[in-house]
Amino acid sequence: MKHVDEYRDGKLARAIAATIAAEADPTRDYAFMEFCGGHTHAISRYGLEDLLPANVRMIHGPGCPVCVLPIGRVDEAIELAKNPDVTLATYADLMRVPGSRGASLIKAKAAGADIRMVYSTLDAIRIAEERPDRQVVFFAIGFETTTPPSAMAVKLAEARGLTNFSIFCNHVLTPSAIRAILEAPKTGGLPPVRIQGFLGPSHVSAIIGTKPYDTFVAEFAQRIVVSGFEPLDVMQSILMLLRQVNEGRTAVENQYIRAVTPEGNRAAQALVDEVFELRDSFEWRGLGAIPHSALRLRERYATFDAERRFAMTPIVASDNPACECGTILIGAKQPADCRLFGTVCTPETPMGSCMVSSEGACAAHWTYGRFRDRARASAGRAAS
Amino acid sequence: MSETREPRLRRRRMDVKSGRVDLSHGAGGRASAQLIDEIFRDAFSNAWLDQGNDQAAFDVPLVPGGRMVMATDAHVITPLFFPGGDIGSLAVHGTINDVAVGGAVPLHLAVSFIVEEGFPLADLKRIADSMGRASREAGVPIVTGDTKVVERGKADGVFITTTGIGVLAPGVELSGDRARPGDVVLLSGSIGDHGVAIMASRENLGFETAIVSDSAALHRLTAAMVAAGGTGLKLMRDPTRGGLAATLNEIATQSRVGIRIAEEALPIKAQVVAACELLGLDPLNVANEGKLVAVVEAGAAEAVLAAMRADPLGREAVAIGEVIEDDRSFVQMTTSFGGGRIVDWLTGEQLPRIC
Known part of the structure; x- marks a missing residue:
């Protein structure tokens, strides 16, 4: 497939792997965080871990939209779906995300709630047009990549005079999450994690550009390489981070030049800015409440805001105490460190959100990488 | 039953008291296997069912040495008509294949229709004609049937269940629990064609591809494989719902072995790759x-592969991997990058009703 195969060339990948192995300083330990679930997925799906030297470690970050959605918001969506007037349109990933007491949208659907899986916001708009008797709510989640389509849907709904369409907005902001991780040693709210550089988001950066990351170099002396989602992109970006460490540099670099510019997509930014405004604070699973980290509809578009239209009341709910999603999301633990992993928590019966989306660290490790666990465990035993 | 026993996984049992059937129970993955295991196998358990194959092989009383195979399959596909076939031809092919991959020669089919009130007669005739044509082409006649009509809204157009019987030649013993380390895994051709053809023909997905369903009766191919492989042919299975991944996991679990395949060996059409990417x-x-998957002894692999390639439906047959020792029953794949990964059962909601 054109424009894809080029970035999945196994031979080239092995050549980059050889360069990484040659340049990695054996006296150093390298720890890089891939922020996005898309990177986590590519690393697991292509077995890239096997191509890296033992002293180059990738830490999974929180950039999985489904994973960081707090359990209370899932409960609110389920409550909304139970409203007999409501048709809830959602991306399929959200169907199995566990709410409180084992509830989920897929179970609510089986019990009679009108929940439709859609591929795009336009599908939700079409349902609203076809069913004027139904209140169609789009369950909007995601980082800066999925926000412009939500904004577009709101504008379209207004232009077409749809009075039965609204969105349940859960859009969150990437730079706020990176900041929360970097500030952890200072704030003490999160366990500090040693990170020498980030694989920066690819699709998100196509929207916001690379400039928003400059502050992390200035304030935290961090390294960021904005990286494409294809496996070769990931390999090359790891090499770029490694070279920054070896050369003692800290900088924002852009590996994904075929899609990302310093300024980003101005039209999309303007659209989002027109429709959405910052929330004072938003709860993230794993990261806790982060100020100015999420969006809500502006007053001007309040009529399309499901939270206002249905006078939704916030639900505060806590995760299963044994679930390690929180510490896994910030890279402090690995999936196999969780007692629930693979025992009661599997993609079929997820206890935590990281086990649901294919971009979640636990699901990626379960689906692609868990065959390594036994070797890792025996290596650990031999070492101790 | 078209699922085998579920993976040996420590996990919660289903909540039979207050739980409900949801779409994941029909997706051909682990949840489907669990539903069958905890509801149906609990209730029906017997020696034939517990083999966990897509069909059951049984001795025929009063006929010394006589053995037969029986299989059944319900078809609820939407849309009813798609590039490369329709629900009728699919219902004929699907059940013939379940009998054939058991190593048997399919003899007869039975069919039952559940039709929704208001369903156009023209569509019903088109489906019946297609079934007649498919069964005549295969040489497997539909010899009995039943029809029920339900009120509007109680079904979606038409649902078709077909049941097939076949006869086993002496000495043919195929079963999903017979794979052993060192055996070779063969695949008869490109994967993903049917699922992508169905998805592309659903108007709400808004894209078109040139891919047509691979729906076909495989019994001539399987007969050639049985003849070429002899006792070296361990098992065959058709990777329908849940895809190649589910089938390989079923085999690994049933045989208590691991399987390792090579990504670069997998035949996948460029359009299928593109649609899946999207x-x-x-x-x-x-x-x-x-399509079918076969596990054969290494010594018989070449002969079986040659027999497959000589059949029009096996022209692109390839060896995709080998059976290895693994008490965790993992299916692993060497990626095109040279790394390793697991090939797991399907989880999540694949688009509903593809077969």
């Missing part, structure tokens, strides 16, 4: 209706 699907999880 939809976020893995071709390994996408359904096929005219």
Whole structure:
């Protein structure tokens, strides 16, 4: 497939792997965080871990939209779906995300709630047009990549005079999450994690550009390489981070030049800015409440805001105490460190959100990488 | 029953008291296997069912040495008509294939229709004609049937269940629990064609591809494989719902072995790769209706592969991997990058009703 195969060339990948192995300083330990679930997925799906030297470690970050959605918001969506007037349109990933007491949208659907899986916001708009008797709510989640389509849907709904369409907005902001991780040693709210550089988001950066990351170099002396989602992109970006460490540099670099510019997509930014405004604070699973980290509809578009239209009341709910999603999301633990992993928590019966989306660290490790666990465990035993 | 026993996984049992059937129970993955295991196998358990194959082989009383195979399959596909077939031809092919991959020669089919009130007679005739044509082409006649009509809204157009019987030649013993380390895994052709053809023909996905369903009756191919492989042919299975991934996991679990395949060996059409890329699907999880997987002893692999390639439906047959020792029953794949990964059962909601 054109424009894809080029970035999945196994031979080239092995050549980059050889360069990484040659340049990695054996006296150093390298720890890089891939922020996005898309990177986590590519690393697991292509077995890239096997191509890296033992002293180059990738830490999974929180950039999985489904994973960081707090359990209370899932409960609110389920409550909304139970409203007999409501048709809830959602991306399929959200169907199995566990709410409180084992509830989920897929179970609510089986019990009679009108929940439709859609591929795009336009599908939700079409349902609203076809069913004027139904209140169609789009369950909007995601980082800066999925926000412009939500904004577009709101504008379209207004232009077409749809009075039965609204969105349940859960859009969150990437730079706020990176900041929360970097500030952890200072704030003490999160366990500090040693990170020498980030694989920066690819699709998100196509929207916001690379400039928003400059502050992390200035304030935290961090390294960021904005990286494409294809496996070769990931390999090359790891090499770029490694070279920054070896050369003692800290900088924002852009590996994904075929899609990302310093300024980003101005039209999309303007659209989002027109429709959405910052929330004072938003709860993230794993990261806790982060100020100015999420969006809500502006007053001007309040009529399309499901939270206002249905006078939704916030639900505060806590995760299963044994679930390690929180510490896994910030890279402090690995999936196999969780007692629930693979025992009661599997993609079929997820206890935590990281086990649901294919971009979640636990699901990626379960689906692609868990065959390594036994070797890792025996290596650990031999070492101790 | 078209699922085998579920993976040996420590996990919660289903909540039979207050739980409900949801779409994941029908997706051909682990939840489907669990539903069958905890509801149906609990209730029906017997020696034939517990083999966990897509068909049951049984001795025929009063006929010394006589053995037969029986299989059944319900078809609820939407849309009813798709590039490369329709629900009728699919219902004929699907059940013939379930009998054939048991190593048997399919003899007869039975069919039952559940039709929704208001369903156009013209569509029903088109489907019946297609079934007649498919069964005549295969040489497997539909010899009995039943029809029920339900009120509007109680079904979606038409649902078709077909049941097939076949006869086993002496000495043919195929079963999903017979794979052993060192055996070779063969695949009869490209994967994902049926699932992608169905998805592309759903108007709400808004894209078109040139891919047609691979729906076909495989019994001539399987007969050639049985003849060529002899006792070296251990098992065959058709990777329908849940795709190649589910089938390989069923075999690994049933035989208590591991399987390792090579990504570079997998035949996948460029259009299928492209459509899967767009939809976020893995071709390994996408359904096929005219392909089969076989596990053969290494010594018989070449002969079976040659027999497959001599049949029009096996022209692109390839060896995709080998059976290895693994008490965890993992299916692993060497990626095109040279790394390793697991090939897991389907999880999540594949688009509903593909077969």
